[in-house]
Amino acid sequence: MMGLMPSEETRTMTPPTVRSPAAHDAGKEGGASGRAWTMRLLVLGIVLSALNLRPAITSLGALLEEVRDGLGMSGSVAGLLTSVPPLCFAVFGVMAPRLARRFGAGAVVCAGMVAIATGLLVRPYAGGTAGFLAGSALALMGIAVSNVLMPVIVKHWFPDRVGSMTGLYSMALALGTALAAAVTVPLTDALGGSWQTGLALWAGLAVAAVVPWLPFVRGRATPPGAGEKATEVATPTQGSAPASTEHARVEAPRLRMSRSRTAWALAVFFGLQATAAYITMGWMAQIFRDAGVPAGTAGLLLAVTMVMGVPLAFVIPRLATRLPHQGPIVLALGVCGLAGYAGLYLAPAAGAWVWAVLLGVANCAFPLALTMVGMRARTGPGVAQLSAFAQSTGYLISIPGPLLVGILYQHSGGWGLPIALMSALMIPQMVVGFLAGRDRTVEDEAAR
Numbered sequence: 001m002m003g004l005m006p007s008e009e010t011r012t013m014t015p016p017t018v019r020s021p022a023a024h025d026a027g028k029e030g031g032a033s034g035r036a037w038t039m040r041l042l043v044l045g046i047v048l049s050a051l052n053l054r055p056a057i058t059s060l061g062a063l064l065e066e067v068r069d070g071l072g073m074s075g076s077v078a079g080l081l082t083s084v085p086p087l088c089f090a091v092f093g094v095m096a097p098r099l100a101r102r103f104g105a106g107a108v109v110c111a112g113m114v115a116i117a118t119g120l121l122v123r124p125y126a127g128g129t130a131g132f133l134a135g136s137a138l139a140l141m142g143i144a145v146s147n148v149l150m151p152v153i154v155k156h157w158f159p160d161r162v163g164s165m166t167g168l169y170s171m172a173l174a175l176g177t178a179l180a181a182a183v184t185v186p187l188t189d190a191l192g193g194s195w196q197t198g199l200a201l202w203a204g205l206a207v208a209a210v211v212p213w214l215p216f217v218r219g220r221a222t223p224p225g226a227g228e229k230a231t232e233v234a235t236p237t238q239g240s241a242p243a244s245t246e247h248a249r250v251e252a253p254r255l256r257m258s259r260s261r262t263a264w265a266l267a268v269f270f271g272l273q274a275t276a277a278y279i280t281m282g283w284m285a286q287i288f289r290d291a292g293v294p295a296g297t298a299g300l301l302l303a304v305t306m307v308m309g310v311p312l313a314f315v316i317p318r319l320a321t322r323l324p325h326q327g328p329i330v331l332a333l334g335v336c337g338l339a340g341y342a343g344l345y346l347a348p349a350a351g352a353w354v355w356a357v358l359l360g361v362a363n364c365a366f367p368l369a370l371t372m373v374g375m376r377a378r379t380g381p382g383v384a385q386l387s388a389f390a391q392s393t394g395y396l397i398s399i400p401g402p403l404l405v406g407i408l409y410q411h412s413g414g415w416g417l418p419i420a421l422m423s424a425l426m427i428p429q430m431v432v433g434f435l436a437g438r439d440r441t442v443e444d445e446a447a448r
Helices: 008-013 021-051 055-062 064-071 075-093 096-103 105-125 128-157 162-190 195-200 203-216 261-290 295-307 309-322 327-346 352-362 365-375 380-398 400-412 416-436 442-446
Strands: 230-235 246-251
Touching (some): 021 105, 021 128, 021 162, 021 203, 055 064, 055 075, 055 128, 055 162, 055 195, 055 261, 055 295, 064 075, 096 105, 096 128, 105 203, 128 162, 162 309, 261 295, 261 380, 261 400, 261 442, 309 352, 309 365, 327 352, 365 416, 380 400, 380 442
């Protein structure tokens, strides 16, 4: 306390700065205006970034057959290709907090958008499967760091609106996912039928997402603070925007997430929902095409699955923050997933639109998982560490799923075994999601 309180001598020796009422009011108005514009720019950056976090994957899912033919891929290699996203998310996502501590969260997200744009532009023309995988990995690296840092940015800048901002971010993510699934095939046809052009055009959206983050590149107003004994936190000053802040040093001890049962439950839940999501994004259009559905319609069905997340991704996080236990939401989403898989097995073409809707509802486990990341930690540094742990561990867990589906599909000659695998994985997802939804914080558990 002595270090924080000015002494009597200091108070008497240092006269206060006298400002006229007019100057005081002008400073307040200028500061409020600057902060308002900064917040608007930040919201725009979050939305545009979220729009770019899935088109690299779903645009490929819509054209997977054409890419396989063009590059001479087998079903197993295509399964490997659909496993690349979670692998990159696991490897690069764990680096995000460290990069953000060094360069600032805004700079890292901005660099992530640049990586997405570059990877999407390069991969169709890199030549061969290896070059395609390298370009995809570059784009996915940018997605990985942004995935981890978005909950941190929301927690820091919008601590009283975690549910609504997570919902907005998740809505934009779902919209970008659905948009890429719906229009990639028609745009490819309109531009001459080249799958290279159809995939490369999504680089333009990533370029647009770079712009709002440029003012945040040199500021460190959103520090994740994970892993430091002391981390910088923004302290807004009068008459200045949040992007240009003074920094106070506060204690932020590193948590041992491996000690927290809640962290493990959330990580496994994240991994299993990611497994279902990447199998859906990578293979669902092919399931419908093999059932006799035209390629364009199959892309639209995938888009329907993805677009279900637009309204539900806004509703579910807001509902989750109002409930003491998020387990009932987890169970409801799981039941929809089981019903959708049963429909894919029994009548994939006849009830295609119904199964697409049900699987779209089930895929909303992703925004629920993001919301629980923000709710299961009390502090910004805690959210950063939990986000990195849950996402990196979860994506490692999800790697074998899409690859195994490709192997089963190739060697069984049908979709019966892959769909049975998807259904079986939904059961443990519901169990660990129910456990992760309990009203606990990782700070309490990791400190024991």
